Amino acid sequence: MALELRQNLKLAQKLVMTPQLRQAIKLLQLGRLELTEALQAEIEQNPMLEEAPSLLEQPANPESLNGEENAYQAEATVTDRIKGDDPATVAEVNWEDYANNFDTDIAFSHETPPADAPSQFDFISAVPGLASYLQWQLTHLDLSEQDADLATFIVCNLDGHGFLDASIEDICAYGHCTEEEAEGVLRLVQSLDPPGIAARDIRESLLLQLDRLDADDPLPSQIVEQHMDLLESRNYAQLARELGVPLKKITEAVAVIQELTPYPGNEFSNEQTNYIAPDVYVYKIDGEFVIQLNDEGLPQLQLSSEYQQLLKQKNALNSESRGYLRESKRNAEWFIKSIEQRQRTIYRVMESLLKFQRDFFEDGPAAMKPLILRDVAEDIGMHESTVSRVTSNKYVHCPQGIYELKYFFSTAVPNADGDSVAAEAIKTRIRQLITNENPAKPLSDNKISELLAKENITVARRTVAKYREQLKILPVKHRRKTN
Structure with missing residues (x-):
């Protein structure tokens, strides 16, 4: 079969995703905190975008004052408010006292460092967790090189709950040691704080904690070691019959066990807390619900007036700079339009949810009605995928509490x-x-x-x-x- 080149004419439909459309879709699915970061990043990258001044920064009567008079009036207003009636009685503030400067006993450290010098806080890389806490305890023990290596291996194989993920065979294979040596180092790690650490299951963790209590009554340890299944099912009557003791002693022993910590490593978790900022508020005022978008903390964007003036001047820029500014202006206008479209879409979706789930906002979750994405999409004239992006990672603050918008869709x-x-x-x-x-x-x-x-x-x-x-x-x- 011979190879040859041919020209064919074919008609087809396909969706072309322009960079602007991709940006709009990305902005639509961003959460409240992620949107703030995206706005700041775009302001830094696009010279045509700038943050609009707030009302407090604008002059009261801009038509009657020139730039110098505005600056003087603002400075006088702030100065009078700070100094009070008698400016002479207020000492001058030494702002160097509040600077983030290094301070040690070395003489040259008192010199003012350059503005771009690193701060002390720049060296804080992570929050100490369970592993670092155990390693700190191991440094105070007189261990041989092999035992220290095995103890580090055990500490590094603890899960978030403080349980040991590795087996004795794994420890022996890592350290090329006997099972007796591995068990000895494991008992050493288990003797560290918090009690119950490095256990292989909840039963062993509770037994290690009971050993630390050094109690005279062996009944709690006996219950955990021999009748863990009855303890989990709270079958205290069967426990009393199995152990041949009164039910009162069983309840007292169970009370001791309940004071223990099943997962000793949880309190040393260094996971970061993710805070939720509502994207929209729903208030009930005079019997009617009012929707308000949360714009607090979001920078108000505008086009740079200085760069626009440069574009109007014919001979101020060369062709390359003029082309760059025009492209930046188009991107800035599209970005502002995408942000406004995002806010309008969220408002319309919330308005539709309020219409469908009004009983929820009146009476709570028990009055929730069945709702799917298609219902809201048909109501506001949008595609289901758009509604899905709007409701992902978006939260509403209403009289019932804070809920994700996805919560209002129920089968x-x-x-x-x-x-x-x-x-x-x-x-x-x-x-x-x-x-x-x-x-x-x-x-x-x-x-x-x-x-x-x-x-x-x-x-x-x-x-x-x-x-x-x-x-x-x-x-x-x-x-x-x-x-």
Whole structure:
């Protein structure tokens, strides 16, 4: 078969993603804090973008004052407010006292460092965690080189809860040592603070903590070591029969065990806390709900007047600089338009959610109605993917609390009357039933299903169990409490 070149004419449809469109989509799915960072980054990169001055920075009457008079008036106003009635009585502030300068006993350190000198705080790289705390304790022990290496290996193989992920065989393979030597170093690490560290499971962690208590009563250790399953199911009556002791002593021993920490490494977690800033507020004023976008902290963008004046001057710039500024101006205008479009879209989506889920904003999660992305998309005339991007990582602050916009979408569960109930409303009702149950006789999943059926909500027992697990509520045997 011979190879040859041919020209063919073909008609096809395809979507071309321009850089501006990609930027608009990216801005649409950014969260509140991420958007602030994106705005600052764009201001730094695009010379045509600048932050508009606030109302406090603008002169009261700009038409009657020139630039020098404006500066003088602003300075006089601030100075008078700070100094008070008698400026002579106010000492001059030495701003060097508040500078971030190095201060040591060496003579030349008192010299003022350059402006770009590193700060002391620049050397703080991470928050100390469990591993660093254990390593600090190991440095105070007189260990051989091999034992120190094995102890470091054990510390580096602890998970976030403080449990040991490696086995004795792994320790032996790493250090080329015997099992007795590996067990000895493991016991050494387990003797460190916090108690229960480097255990292989919860049972061993509790036993290590009970050993530290040095209590006279061996019953708590006996319960943890021999009857952990009965302890987990709170079957205290069976525990009393198995151990041949009164029920009162069992409850006293269980009270001691409950004071222990199942996961000793959790308190040393150095995970950063992610704070939520609402993107939109919903207020109820005079019986009506009002939507307000959260623009606090977001810089107000505008085109640079200086660079626009340069573009108007024909001979002020060469062709390359003029082309660069024109491209920057187009990008800045598109960026501002994308931000405004993002804010309008969020407002319209929130307005639609308020219309569909008004009962939620009035009465809470129990009044949630079934809702899908298509309902909101058809209501505001947008595509489902756009609604999905808007509701991802966006939060609303309303009288009921702070919720992610995704929360308001819930699948429909048919009830006995032929109508449908939102799955989130059923979860809320399950939580209410379990919260109000008798701790001595907690409700089983089957009983909860029967109670919901009396309210015309048909939910199978396995569905109740699934919703209960999603709510992170323990099974009935773990919720039972005895006096």
